Amino acid sequence: MAFSSSSNPEELTFPEGFGWGASTAAYQVEGGWDADGKGPNVWDTFTHQGGDRVFRNQTADVACGSYTLWEEDLKCIKQLGLTHYRFSLSWSRLLPDGTTGFINQKGNCFLKIEGIDYYNKMIDDLLANGVIPIVTLYHFDLPQHLEDQGGWKTGAIVEVFDAYAQFCFGTFGDRVKLWITINEPNVLAVLAYEKGLFPPGVPNLGTGAYQTAHNMIKAHAKAWHSYDSLFRKKQNGQVSIALFSPWVEPSNPTSIADQEAAKRVMTMALDSFAKPIFIDGDYPAELKSRVAAMSKKQGYPSSRLPEFTEEEKKMIKGSADFFVIHYYTSALAQHQENSGGELNILKDIEVEIFPDPSWQVSHPGSWVRVVPWGLRKLLKYIKDTYNNPVIYITENGFPQGDPAPLDDTRRWEYFRQTIQELYKAIHLDKVNLQLYCVWSLLDNFEWTEGYSFKFGLYQVDFENPALPRVPYKSAMEYAKVIQNNGIKGSL
Ligand code: NOJ
Numbered sequence: 001m002a003f004s005s006s007s008n009p010e011e012l013t014f015p016e017g018f019g020w021g022a023s024t025a026a027y028q029v030e031g032g033w034d035a036d037g038k039g040p041n042v043w044d045t046f047t048h049q050g051g052d053r054v055f056r057n058q059t060a061d062v063a064c065g066s067y068t069l070w071e072e073d074l075k076c077i078k079q080l081g082l083t084h085y086r087f088s089l090s091w092s093r094l095l096p097d098g099t100t101g102f103i104n105q106k107g108n109c110f111l112k113i114e115g116i117d118y119y120n121k122m123i124d125d126l127l128a129n130g131v132i133p134i135v136t137l138y139h140f141d142l143p144q145h146l147e148d149q150g151g152w153k154t155g156a157i158v159e160v161f162d163a164y165a166q167f168c169f170g171t172f173g174d175r176v177k178l179w180i181t182i183n184e185p186n187v188l189a190v191l192a193y194e195k196g197l198f199p200p201g202v203p204n205l206g207t208g209a210y211q212t213a214h215n216m217i218k219a220h221a222k223a224w225h226s227y228d229s230l231f232r233k234k235q236n237g238q239v240s241i242a243l244f245s246p247w248v249e250p251s252n253p254t255s256i257a258d259q260e261a262a263k264r265v266m267t268m269a270l271d272s273f274a275k276p277i278f279i280d281g282d283y284p285a286e287l288k289s290r291v292a293a294m295s296k297k298q299g300y301p302s303s304r305l306p307e308f309t310e311e312e313k314k315m316i317k318g319s320a321d322f323f324v325i326h327y328y329t330s331a332l333a334q335h336q337e338n339s340g341g342e343l344n345i346l347k348d349i350e351v352e353i354f355p356d357p358s359w360q361v362s363h364p365g366s367w368v369r370v371v372p373w374g375l376r377k378l379l380k381y382i383k384d385t386y387n388n389p390v391i392y393i394t395e396n397g398f399p400q401g402d403p404a405p406l407d408d409t410r411r412w413e414y415f416r417q418t419i420q421e422l423y424k425a426i427h428l429d430k431v432n433l434q435l436y437c438v439w440s441l442l443d444n445f446e447w448t449e450g451y452s453f454k455f456g457l458y459q460v461d462f463e464n465p466a467l468p469r470v471p472y473k474s475a476m477e478y479a480k481v482i483q484n485n486g487i488k489g490s491l
Contacts, residue, residue, distance in 0.1 A: 194209035249332055334354075396439060
């Protein structure tokens with residue numbers, strides 16, 4: 001019996017210099033929520049208020065304890081052999097009220113700056129071990145003081161964010177060369193300000209996401225320009241913004257209406273941020289006309305989608321040095337008319353989205369359906385839509401439920417398939433993908449899911465005050481991939 005050669009696994013070697021990383025975010029791992037002068041952020045407030053908005057009212061007051069256990073994290077990073085480590089700065093650890101008017105400094109004689117020291121040590125240790133830091137300025141943890149003043153709902157935050165960004169570039173940019181301004185503004189705008197599931201916890205259907213996304217895009221662009229004009233020449237780094245996107249397929253592949261619906265979801269989820277930033281400074285035309293028409297029907301005096309001025313468009317256009325994408329799962333879309341004028345952003349584009357029931361869930365109750373091939377399609381979409389940019393994937397992951405077995409064979413199979421899809425994207429589709437990071441280095445505080453979703457390559461025993469880190473099987477397998485700069489698989 002003859003076997004086709006394609007069923008035999010072969011070495012799929014990645015291009016030389018390909019980056020293999022893992023990611024975390026400050027609030028999810030650090031703990032030390034009020035240590036050494038740190039100011040409260042919106043998640044501190046939200047979790048302390050209780051009210052069953054977070055799984056078992058859990059908090060990240062302690063989380064993985066990374067604020068004091070950095071050395072333990074570093075051991076994991078070294079054991080994996082990561083080329084890159086992505087982490088975020090806690091804005092209110094550096095600037096307790098979010099403004100540069102007050103920098104967190106302990107003692108008043110020699111200006112020993114606690115937050116700064118913590119991140120300096122991380123950056124220095126990474127570099128000393130040959131690991132490239134990728135630093136996110138803001139990962140969902142807005143200083144509470146800024147939220148109290150209206151947060152992302154106000155245009156004033158654009159300047160405040162820029163001042164914070166400049167402070168970080170100035171303080172760490174001699175060593176940090178890869179910056180992400182805002183983590184997943186497209187997710188944050190919807191979960192926090194449209195649905196009210198994330199702090200500040202107030203839903204604003206049909207308006208909250210547009211209003212806050214608008215200010216986030218401007219804040220990002222302004223910070224990019226500050227880097228470009230004030231720091232780039234000397235520091236020679238690069239700045240981008242991290243966008244989350246599902247891959248979306250038509251529910252009925254032969255229905256033109258569903259095909260168009262799937263495209264509209266991509267337009268809303270990804271292009272409404274990426275097109276202004278990477279193409280022309282403005283929102284997609286279809287989104288503008290649909291929101292304007294629906295707003296009119298609903299009796300609004302003007303579109304609920306704000307407009308950029310010509311000057312803002314110029315500022316936003318081209319304000320990223322590489323394309324950062326986060327992928328977890330895919331969805332199906334169906335055209336669904338909104339004849340009643342229902343108010344919410346998906347109704348603006350007249351779609352319903354849902355998973356294909358044949359796609360497996362990562363674990364019962366999870367929103368992650370296992371669709372590794374969706375990432376290849378998404379990468380090709382980005383290549384074709386955004387002029388073949390350099391792409392970094394700074395998040396991709398598979399959560400396990402609680403308890404999570406150390407022998408996470410099913411999860412490793414997901415990563416293996418995903419990495420195989422990346423290889424195809426690079427070699428067959430000629431996508432300019434240069435980095436892949438797993439979310440996450442550690443099991444950590446998964447926002448409203450608390451500690452019930454385990455995304456880590458390392459298990460953290462949250463019941464044990466020492467918070468020991470133990471590698472899952474996936475960590476050991478990932479280390480081999482990194483060492484070989486590739487994986488055994490087939491095309
Ligand atoms: C994206 C977010 O950036 C991260 O904070 C979160 O934990 C993962 N997705 C998993 O949901």
